[in-house]
Amino acid sequence: MIEQTKCNAILQKEAESFRNTSRRTFIKRLAGGTAVIAAAPYISCGKAGDSFEALKESAGALSTGNIGDEAFWREVKKQFIIDKKLIVMNAANLSPSPVPVMEILFELTRDVDRDASSQNRSKFSTLRQQTREAVAAYIGADPEEVAIVRNTSEGNNMVINGLSLNKGDEVVIWDQNHPTLNVAWDVRAERYGFTVKKVGTPLKPQTAEDLVEPFRDAITNRTKVLAFSDISNITGVRLPENELCAMARDAGIITVIDGAQSIGAMNLNMHDIGCDFYTCSSHKWMMGPREAGILYVKKEHITDLYPSIVGVGWEGAIGSGTARKFETLGQQANERIAAFGKTVEFLDAIGKDRIEARILSIAAALRDGISKRVPGVEFYNPQNREMSGGIVKFASPEIDLSDAGSTLYETYGIVCSVHGGNFPGIRLSTHIYNTMEEIEKATEAAAGLV
Structure with missing residues (x-):
């Protein structure tokens, strides 16, 4: 009861702070990582322990190449409100979010519920762009190549339905792909008449070449697309994405990568990988808010990829010449997109x-x-x-x-x-x-x- 009373007192205090904070000040405080509740000591309902600022100081004190001792990782764990009776090992499906991300999400949700006017919500344009820039830097892409979508599934389907494919064309996919990069191809192929070829890889691969060879053997002069999961969600096998993309590029083949099991866990760079499209979700290894994700579109494909959804703001988005053309998805929970930016800040603070x-x-x-x-x-x-x-x-x-x-x-x-x-x-x-x-x-x- 005492802890709950403290929590209620903080929330009441911060609600009063909202009423006395201008939108411009609010955005500056949020962008600087010092949003009202997130900057407060975590005497929160979640009992998260040490503050994010303290964790950043601890991480910053570690030398390059120093992974950190167990005491450091216990400090990281204190940023989460995981039930002490549980051991969560399900990041391939859903991860909990750290308190700094939760608090930004809660804060912005309360802010919108306090004032749902378009005037108050206008700040989300700035916050979305800040998130886009943070995400782009994190994944090694340019901001104009990044669309903030709802999850990997949506991103995959946008690519599958946006590419121009005809009868006689071939799409080569891994048989361990997630259904949204597997079954989704079959559904479109039924309608348009192209061929989907599923490639199996050895159950116990010993080398990267063991994983590349089956794809090389499957490719023909009719192959237009190579689509694969970076890491399989059903076996945990990681494909050599750089080698596969280089092979496809040499053959004039478009590459589509589902990175749901990679981004947030692995240190990846889109430009180094050399893929044409890459998708991922915030809620898995990135530990971010639900229903936020990334669609990376290589600059040269932005114009050619047809949008699956056209909504309010389309004219401005298409006029920008950027991946924003894939973001006109109707009314969205903008607070989760802003919280996604805080997710990247949390990951960057620890270090990829x-x-x-x-x-x-x-x-x-x-x-x-x-x-x-x-x-x-x-x-x-x-x-x-x-x-x-x-x-x-x-x-x-x-x-x-x-x-x-x-x-x-x-x-x-x-x-x-x-x-x-x-x-x-x-x-x-x-x-x-x-x-x-x-x-x-x-x-x-x-x-x-x-």
Whole structure:
């Protein structure tokens, strides 16, 4: 009750602050990372612990190449309000957001509900552009190449339905693609008559060439598009995106990459990869708000890609000559787009290289622990860090998958996914809010299923 009283008092105080803050001041404070509630010590309803400012100081004190010790990562974990009884290892599906992102989202939601006028909401044009610029810098793109969409699924379908394809053309895809970069191609092919060729890769690839060769063999002079997931959501295998894009580019083939399992976990640069289109969501590895995502469109394709949705603001968007033409999606929750910008600030504060190193390190520790504790265990993704991300997908003949998910959650507090189908097994997705202590507990939980 005392904590709730404190929380209510803060909210009441900040509501009064809203009423006395001009829109111009509000935007400056938000852009500077000092928005009212987000800058306050986290005596919040979530009991998040240390402030974001303190975390930024700790991260800034680390030298380049220093991944940070366990004390640092415990400080990172304090930025989340995860139930202490749970160990969340489900980033491949949905990650919790850190408190700085939550508070910006809540603050802006309250602000709009306090004053829903177009005058008050006019600030979101500025905030959207700030988010676009932050996202572009984060993924190694130019701002004009970035459209803020609702999620990876929407971005994928915009590309699939916006490209010009005809009868006789071929689209080559990975058979491990997410349905929105797999089934969605089949649906369009039914209508327009082009061919979709699904490529399988070895179950236990040893080298990058093992993953490139099947695609090379599938390509013909009729192939117009190569579409693949950067990291498979069902096995955790990571494809060599740079090599695949270079191969496609040499053959005059357009590349479409689903990066839902990469951005936020891996340090990637769109211009270095050399892809034509790239999509991702905020709510997975980026740990951002739900229903915010990225559609990257290489500059030379902005004009040629037809929009799937045309709404209010179309004339101005098309006139800009930028990827904004894919953003006229009707009324949106602009507060989540602004919070998306705070997400990037949070990731940048810790550091992309540091995040990637931490995720790969604890994923390797988890894999190592499970391999020692679970008899007959088989992993779908290789131990090679170049061919894996934060996903650890495994199965054992000693484990009954039919109730593994409920047992892991109800008995051990492990939040994860269990799959059937062609790649049956348990998927654990490690992230920066996981500690080494949790890795050990997850290992014990896996052993407890036997």
